[in-house]
Amino acid sequence: MTSNRSARRGPAGRRRVGAAAALAAAATLLAAGCTGPAAAPPGGGGATPPGAATGELRVAVISHGTPGDSFWDVVKNGAEAAGRQLGVKVDYNAAADPASQARLVDNAVAQKAGGIVVSMANPDALRDSVRRAVDAGIPVVTINSGEERSQEFGAITHVGQSEGVAGERAGETLRRAGRTNVLCVIHEAGNAGLNQRCEGARKAFGSVRDLQVDISNPTDVQSRIKGALGTDGSIDAVLTLNPQVAANAVSAVRDAGSSAAVATFDLNADVINAIREGRLLFALDQQQYLQGYLPVTFLKLYRDNANTVGGGRPVLTGPGVVDKSNVDTVGSYAGRGTR
Amino acid sequence: MAVVAHTVDERLARTRPLDRLLVRPELGSLLGALAVFAFFSVVTDQFLSAGGVSTWLDDSATLGIMAVAVALLMVGGEFDLSAGVMTASTGLVTAILATQLNWNVWWALLASLVFALVVGALNGWLVMRTGLPSFIVTLGTFLALQGLNLGVTKLVTGTVQVSGMRSTEGYASAGFVFASTVNVGGATFQVSVLWWLGFTAVATWLLLRTRLGNWIFAVGGAATSARQVGVPVVRTKVLLFMTTAAAAWLVGGINVLRYTSVQANQGIGQEFFYIIAAVIGGCLLTGGFGSAVGAAVGALIFGMTRQGIVFAGWNNDWFMLFLGVMLLAAVLVNNAFRRRAERVRR
Incomplete structure (x- = not known):
């Protein structure tokens, strides 16, 4: 927490407004460039079984990491790599504050995401939001923390380390x-x-x-x-x-x-x-790359082949001693x- | 027109309705909100859906309650940096009393309200008594509460969060008042949105229609002159600090009943968002000017932007950049209008 935040009002010249507008435009362009790869068309042959959902799968990954945390960056990399390889669109978002995180889950439900991956550092705060997602028919995989409440909330599996x-x-x-x-x-x-x-x-x-x-x-x-x-x-x-x-x-x-x-x-x-x-x-x-990679894979398999992994037990990604x-x-x- | 202007005293001069609208402090923020709303409605599919609306209204609501209280305080010429942490402190008091000492939730809420009012009064009294800037005094309270939150929580529960509110006595009724939900169009709307609207309405009425409201503008605009014409400066300012603390209690109560748990580090850093929302809503950092509706709209801009960015699916790494740029844009719009407003007033 820095204590020297100050808000200063100064003369806002036209040039500054212009610069701000340019910055906004640049940011938007960057955003467009950074959204992640477009989904690859479903490759290979193989007839789609009747009744299976088709089209692009969109998975929302919602962590409690602070932006810039190196640990969560690896989770994000894992999720995005799986997304690239499987043709799944992965939206990664994070909020350290439990209330904000609950809202991100609500947000994913409103977006009708095809699957939700959520880390539960504070399971109580996420309970209602995760339940709403499950009630809306969205498969949920919990990761990293919250193993003991995962099943109770209706998640299909938990990926993490105890x-x-x-x-x-x-x-x-x-x-x-x-x-x-x-x-x-x-x-x-x-x-x-x-x-x-x-x-x-x-x-x-x-x-x-x-x-x-x-x-x-x-x-x-x-x-x-x-x-x-x-x-x-x-x-x-x-x-x-x-x-x-x-x-x-x-x-x-x-x-x-x-x-x-x-x-x-x-x-x-x-x-x-x-x-x-x-x-x-x-x-x-704890090999957190797997905590990003595996849930996306699991959700893809769940949608395309109705597979569940772990049989109600958590899938452990660690610990390994290095x-x-x-x-x-x-x-x-x-x-x-x-x- | 020119002839009329010569004969009528300038204080009695009639202003055109458009000008009267333009000098409102909240107008800039309203336009900013419209711009943000239009932007995300066009850019994303889900922003306008019932589920989407409920998400960003929910995000705006608790922020809005605090922003309105902080706006009143800022109109009165003071800051409260402890407001964010206070939302956690009040939640923790409620949760500890209810879960550890088995108090009825309503009594626990009452006790935490008393706690909040005492801290608010202490803030106000210290500021008025010492003449130190409220920035410094409440920074002290902010740090002290932060330590108290963690220390007491670990001491009482042995962990860093208090949970188990759901099984306390009186949870059902208190939960209904502070944390119930309404289903509209297949989406879940939080009752906190109503609290936000109600609080904004009361604050607006207070500010614009009562003597206390005049006092608030007076103590923020020119404290010395206000004192000289008989405005109770100390009482008004202490009351404002207590209002902010009470708002923090309301938000703390809403959070603890909704999430049924409180984390010891909750709320830290939120105080700046309250101030920013109030400033977007037209409050001056120097006091004496601002509006409650504006602050509520400022919070709405924040909520819409925060959730809109997620709806748009932009890369999370750039989230703060987007947030900053959009807020800057909103403030620039606001600023342009305030300048115009000042010209009109002259």
């Missing part, structure tokens, strides 16, 4: 690495899934302390982690729940002159490099935004 299980895995791995006191850094105040990760780590590890930071302010993240390390010298491991925060934590550990090891959830190119160079102990990868032993293989894929 946050608690992943947290336990992190705790175990840290314990095996001989660590004794862990700092767990929570970067979004309202996200229940992040708390479950720290809880999981606590369950498997024991001594885990939580630290609350605001991901939109990296300077603050770094100085708070540094502060926590300075206050408690016995902390010998920092567990972050996001790659951007991991980079901040690595700097903070260095600045504090601490010998704590840093481990993180989720991958990006920086994390890969840091693992390669030994600055990060390991990363738990450490020095396998970092080179994974690293080559992270650079292009698919891991």
Whole structure:
């Protein structure tokens, strides 16, 4: 949150108005260019079975990621890649605020989307909107968070990783690495899934302390982690729940002159490099590319072939541990935004 | 005409009806809203469908309630940066009392209204007592409430959200008042839209037809002169801060009953959208000029744009750019008309 937002009124010259208009026009053109590929005509032979819906499938992907978050960008890439390959039109939208996210679901219902993919960081807030989508006959796949409520709301399947299980895995791995006191850094105040990760780590590890930071302010993240390390010298491991925060934590550990090891959830190119160079102990990868790719595939199969995947159980995309032993293989894929 | 103008005092001069319309602060925003409406109606298929209309009205409604309250405050010459977080604080108070202490929802709502009014009065009292800009004072309240929200929520529930409102006593009746829905043309309309319209109507009446309304314009336009002619400046401004807090309570109540859960970090950053909506609606940042209808229309522009962009299926990466450009366009239209209005008035 920046505090120096100011609104200033100044003389609005004609030139400025013209420039604004030009900017608007340019933005519109960009939009037209960026909407994604046109659907490929259904290729191959094969007669369409009677009764099956035909035409272009439109899938709305609605996440709770903040714009610019590298994690959700990979999900988006996955969904769009599946869309390109299968001839499905994918509309990706995101809102971190649960009420706004519920409205995006309503919006997709109003648009009569052919399928909805939604991440449920706050299932209660999305309940009515998701139910309305299901009642309107739109198949829903939940992703990432909200696994425990997915079936209750009528979703055909859930694709994600169990946050608690992943947290336990992190705790175990840290314990095996001989660590004794862990700092767990929570970067979004309202996200229940992040708390479950720290809880999981606590369950498997024991001594885990939580630290609350605001991901939109990296300077603050770094100085708070540094502060926590300075206050408690016995902390010998920092567990972050996001790659951007991991980079901040690595700097903070260095600045504090601490010998704590840093481990993180989720991958990006920086994390890969840091693992390669030994600055990060390991990363738990939930392979979120699949959380974008698979739901689009599932919805396409559901429409064209009435397939459901998982048999009422969630489809797990993680956790996979990425450490020095396998970092080179994974690293080559992270650079292009698919891991 | 020229002869008449010479003999009549300029304060009594008759203005043409068109000019009288043009000097209204909300006119620019109305034209902006029409432009946005026409644009998305043409560009997208679903914007005008019942489902589409219900979506953007819903988005505008809670924003609109806050924008109208903030507009009154801005006409009175002050800002409230704590308004966004306050919507979460009031929701959390209601939800914690109802789910953790098993209070009846109505009593919980009443308690959170009292809480809101106290914080609002504190904001107003601090601003008036210290003479500090309200920007700074309410920034402090904003940060304090943000910490309080998270701290208390984690302390009481052990998680970062309070849920389980659906199974509390009195949920059905309170939910009916604050969060019921109406089916029109196959689409679900939220009752918050009615609250928005009602709140706007009351605020407009207050601003234009009552003594308090005159006081609000007076304290915002020239506080010293207002005090000298006997306007109770402190009381008026404190009342305005309390109104904003009460509006935040209304929105918090609507949200907590509709979504049956509150997240500790909800509402952060929303305060700027309220101010922007009020400014689009013709409020001056310097106070003394503005309108409640305008702010409501400003919120409508926001809601239509936010949902319209989604309907248009434009790439989400550029969302904020579209939003910014469209809002800028709306403000430019507004500005052009205000300049004309100022010329007419002279």
